[in-house]
Amino acid sequence: xxxLVQSGAEVKKPGASVKVSCKxxxxxxxxxxxxxxxxxxxxxxxxxxxxxxxxxxxxxxxNFQVRVTLTRDTSTSTVYMELSSLRSEDTAVYYCAxxxxxxxxxxxxxxxxxxxxxxxxxxSS
Amino acid sequence: xxxxxxxxxxxxxxxxxxVTITCRASQSISTYLNWYQQKPGKAPKLLIYVxxxxxxxxxxxxxxxxxxxxxxxxISSLQPEDFATYYxxxxxxxxxxxxxxxxxxxxx
Numbered sequence: 001x002x003x004l005v006q007s008g009a010e011v012k013k014p015g016a017s018v019k020v021s022c023k024x025x026x027x028x029x030x031x032x033x034x035x036x037x038x039x040x041x042x043x044x045x046x047x048x049x050x051x052x053x054x055x056x057x058x059x060x061x062x063n064f065q066v067r068v069t070l071t072r073d074t075s076t077s078t079v080y081m082e083l084s085s086l087r088s089e090d091t092a093v094y095y096c097a098x099x100x101x102x103x104x105x106x107x108x109x110x111x112x113x114x115x116x117x118x119x120x121x122x123x124s125s
Numbered sequence: 126x127x128x129x130x131x132x133x134x135x136x137x138x139x140x141x142x143x144v145t146i147t148c149r150a151s152q153s154i155s156t157y158l159n160w161y162q163q164k165p166g167k168a169p170k171l172l173i174y175v176x177x178x179x180x181x182x183x184x185x186x187x188x189x190x191x192x193x194x195x196x197x198x199x200i201s202s203l204q205p206e207d208f209a210t211y212y213x214x215x216x217x218x219x220x221x222x223x224x225x226x227x228x229x230x231x232x233x
Contacts, residue, residue, distance in 0.1 A: 035222070045161075045169065045212055047222040061221045095168055109175045110216040111159040115168035 002026040004096050004116035011122045017084040020119045022096030029077035030054040033099035035112055036070065036081045038092040048094075051079060054103050086123045093118040127151050127218050131211075131225035137233040142203045146228045148196045148213035157217035160189055160198045163227075164209045172211075173198065208232050 007021040022034065036048040049060040051070040058070045069082045079096055097112035128151040138144050148158065156176035161169040171180050173189035176196060186201040200207055213225040 044227045045214075045224045047220070047224070050220075059220050063221075097168075100171070100174060109157045110219070110222070111171055111174050111214070112161070112169070113171050113180075115170070118168055 002114050004098060004114055006096060006116040006119045009120040011124065012086050014087055014123055014125055016086050017082060018086060018121050019080055019082040020094050020121070022079045022116050024077045024079070024098065030074060031102050033101065033103060034079045035097045035099060037095045037097055037112065039095070040092040048081070052103050053079065088123050091121065091123050093120050126221055127154060127215050127223055129213055129215055129223050129225040131213055131228050133228060134226065135229040135231065137231050138203055139233045140203050140205060144200045144203055144230065146198045146211055148198070148225050150194045150215055153193045154215045154217035156192045157215055158191065158196045159214045159216065161212045161214065162209045163212065169212065
């Protein structure tokens, strides 16, 4: 079955970086876009960015433009999200979410169809 | 950026009730509107795609409607497992993909 499995919880100090992985299985990895969404404790959902696993192209939310980097490894069907210059406000659960649209369907309505289990990142001194 | 506003922010209801949640976009988004359900400690789950298309495996008591700026999610007869937080999300004008603030559905 289609599945996204994320790496485990992280505790980081302010100013550090964190890299979260998301391993996909059960479908052709390069065929579907992958998004990252985060959720601070008790708060709503915030979209961070999207990567095309086929070509590696990325688009980021303005709020994260300078600090976030999405990459992928096609040999292991894994997408990575790295967030730098961490601050306490970055404490959140980070989710990867596979798009409902294939990379060949750009322009069609998108949605977050399959989600990882989430990775808790805690930023504390 | 397109702003998404849900109402109400929280709602108390009983098993068997009919419940409607509203989502309003700050500009027209056609039917590029999705609904998600999130239970505590779990990832969100896609319920409805492009305003009214029920995802596979989602019970038929869930339905969605609307176009342009105004959308609704309706649960025709609440079941115990439906108590959760619901989010709307637009994919019309991206980036960014934006969510509503959420509606917490609680047991009365």
